[in-house]
Amino acid sequence: MRAIILAGGEAKQLKYVMGRDGSRSLLRFPGGLLLSRIVDEAKRFYDKVVVVSDDSSVASFCASSGCDFVEQSGRGVEAAICSGIVGMGDSGFVTIIYGDIYASRGFIESHSISLLSDFEPTITVTRPLVLRGTFLRLLVDPVSSLVEKVDAGNYVYAGIISVQASVIREQLCSGGMSVHELIRRLAHAGKLKANIWLGVWVDIDTVWDYMAAVRFDLKEIKDTKISSSAVIGRNVVIEGPVVVEPNARIDHCAVIKGPVYLGRNVFVGAHSFIRGSTAIFEGAVVGAFSEIKRSIIYDEARVYSYSYIADSIVGLRAEVKPYTVTLNVPYEGLSGEVVIMSTHPLEKLKVGSVIAAGASTGYRETIPPASIYTGRESS
Numbered sequence: 001m002r003a004i005i006l007a008g009g010e011a012k013q014l015k016y017v018m019g020r021d022g023s024r025s026l027l028r029f030p031g032g033l034l035l036s037r038i039v040d041e042a043k044r045f046y047d048k049v050v051v052v053s054d055d056s057s058v059a060s061f062c063a064s065s066g067c068d069f070v071e072q073s074g075r076g077v078e079a080a081i082c083s084g085i086v087g088m089g090d091s092g093f094v095t096i097i098y099g100d101i102y103a104s105r106g107f108i109e110s111h112s113i114s115l116l117s118d119f120e121p122t123i124t125v126t127r128p129l130v131l132r133g134t135f136l137r138l139l140v141d142p143v144s145s146l147v148e149k150v151d152a153g154n155y156v157y158a159g160i161i162s163v164q165a166s167v168i169r170e171q172l173c174s175g176g177m178s179v180h181e182l183i184r185r186l187a188h189a190g191k192l193k194a195n196i197w198l199g200v201w202v203d204i205d206t207v208w209d210y211m212a213a214v215r216f217d218l219k220e221i222k223d224t225k226i227s228s229s230a231v232i233g234r235n236v237v238i239e240g241p242v243v244v245e246p247n248a249r250i251d252h253c254a255v256i257k258g259p260v261y262l263g264r265n266v267f268v269g270a271h272s273f274i275r276g277s278t279a280i281f282e283g284a285v286v287g288a289f290s291e292i293k294r295s296i297i298y299d300e301a302r303v304y305s306y307s308y309i310a311d312s313i314v315g316l317r318a319e320v321k322p323y324t325v326t327l328n329v330p331y332e333g334l335s336g337e338v339v340i341m342s343t344h345p346l347e348k349l350k351v352g353s354v355i356a357a358g359a360s361t362g363y364r365e366t367i368p369p370a371s372i373y374t375g376r377e378s379s
Contacts, residue, residue, distance in 0.1 A: 001045065001047055002080060002093075002095070003045075003093060003096075003097055004095070005042060005099050006098050007053040007058045007180070008058070009023065010024055011023070013205075016354050016357055017313055018358060019357030020057075022058075022233065023035070024346060025100065026055070027208070027316070028263075029102075030221060030243065030261035030279050035370075036065065039051065041066055050084045051069050052069075052070045052072050052080045052083050053069070054072040058146055070083050070086070078179060085168055085169065088165055092168060093121075094163065094165045094168060097159065097160050102213035103158075103197070104220075110197055111124045111197075113159045115195075121161075121186050121193065122161070122194075123160070124195045125140060125196055126155065126237050126245050127196075129342060129343065130340070131156065136151070137151055137154075138150055138156065138187070139151050140151075140194040141197065145194050145339065146187075146192065146194065147192040150184045150187050157180075177268050189327060193269075200344050201342065201344075202216065207313055207372065209304045209341055210313070211311070214277075218277045219280060224238065224240030224245070225242075225244070226243075227247075228251075230246065230250070231243075231249040233252035233360050234253070235253045236250050237257075238250075239254045239255075241258040245261075246264050246335045247264055248262045248266040248267070249267045254270060254274070255274070256268070257274070257276060258276075260278050261278070263272075263281040263283075263284070266280050266284050267284075268280070269285075270288045271288055273290075274291075274331050276293055277294045278296075280296075281298050282299045282300070283296045283300065283304075285302045287302075287322070290307045290308070291310075292312045293309070293310040296313045297307070298318075298357070300316060300317045301325075302318070304321055304322045304324075307321075307322060308324070308325045310326055310327075310328045312326040315356050318359050321363045321365065322364075323364040324366075325365075326369075327366060327368055327369045330351075331349040355373045356373060356374045359374050359375035360375050
């Protein structure tokens with residue numbers, strides 16, 4: 001069996017986290033890059049896995065990680081699929097996997113098992129709590145598991161579909177049909193089986209989606225693991241589950257209450273308080289007497305002393321000056337402004353702010369909730 005992972009496209013809002021425009025599949029998670037997670041699971045079930053992207057950084061990732069990389073020719077999902085299918089032949093099924101989807105373990109496995117059960121065109125669908133208008137809605141027969149209707153129903157296309165290679169070539173690559181049009185045609189012909197995914201699923205399209213996805217990923221940390229090369233100061237309190245990666249340093253009297261992830265070369269200053277669903281990634285610094293709660297501090301970001309960062313994201317190499325505060329509000333109150341595409345309840349989620357990659361706050365600055373702070377203005 002063969003699979004194509006789509007890892008191209010624009011960063012959209014995620015450029016404020018990553019510091020560049022490019023593939024969202026390269027977003028960092030406590031368990032590793034999102035793309036690495038998807039590739040590793042796909043390799044368990046497919047003999048050939050090809051990663052397609054228009055982002056040179058994805059090519060570099062594959063060169064160091066052993067992916068089969070194909071450069072995307074043209075723009076859009078269909079162009080990416082047609083680039084990836086070159087050289088695969090026309091026989092058998094090809095599984096298309098979107099690279100900007102976060103799901104709990106077993107997502108790709110459940111689809112693959114469904115495909116293998118009867119070798120019919122198969123689409124994985126799920127049921128988000130809130131829908132963005134751009135998603136393809138599907139009606140599924142509960143008995144036959146066939147897709148009965150497209151553009152109606154309670155399910156949405158979850159980002160995995162398996163179709164015969166010959167159909168992809170004829171309909172998408174030669175016929176100019178879109179993926180959604182192909183889904184409609186297969187459903188109309190009564191030939192599209194639905195695999196229903198009930199686990200965690202987040203479509204990472206916005207910074208708020210990413211915040212929720214990292215929160216879910218942190219829940220997968222079950223034990224405390226501290227690298228032997230990490231440096232732990234005197235009177236540090238660590239209440240698990242907490243992961244501390246190599247060469248991280250935690251200064252005297254800091255308190256870490258899990259689930260928390262501290263990446264390589266992270267520094268946490270004296271008397272700081274890091275708690276509840278926080279991920280601090282490679283080379284980031286948290287100054288003394290700061291509190292970080294339910295937040296993401298991205299690579300090489302600096303949060304200086306006496307700051308309070310809650311339910312927020314600090315982007316790549318951003319600088320948070322001393323005494324900075326991010327305000328937060330419950331997600332329910334922002335449902336009209338901030339829509340997170342998730343299958344699981346978010347009733348306890350609060351929304352703070354995003355301090356954009358490379359931005360620098362002022363001293364004693366207060367950042368309003370549901371905003372993206374670029375150093376010039378909030379949007």
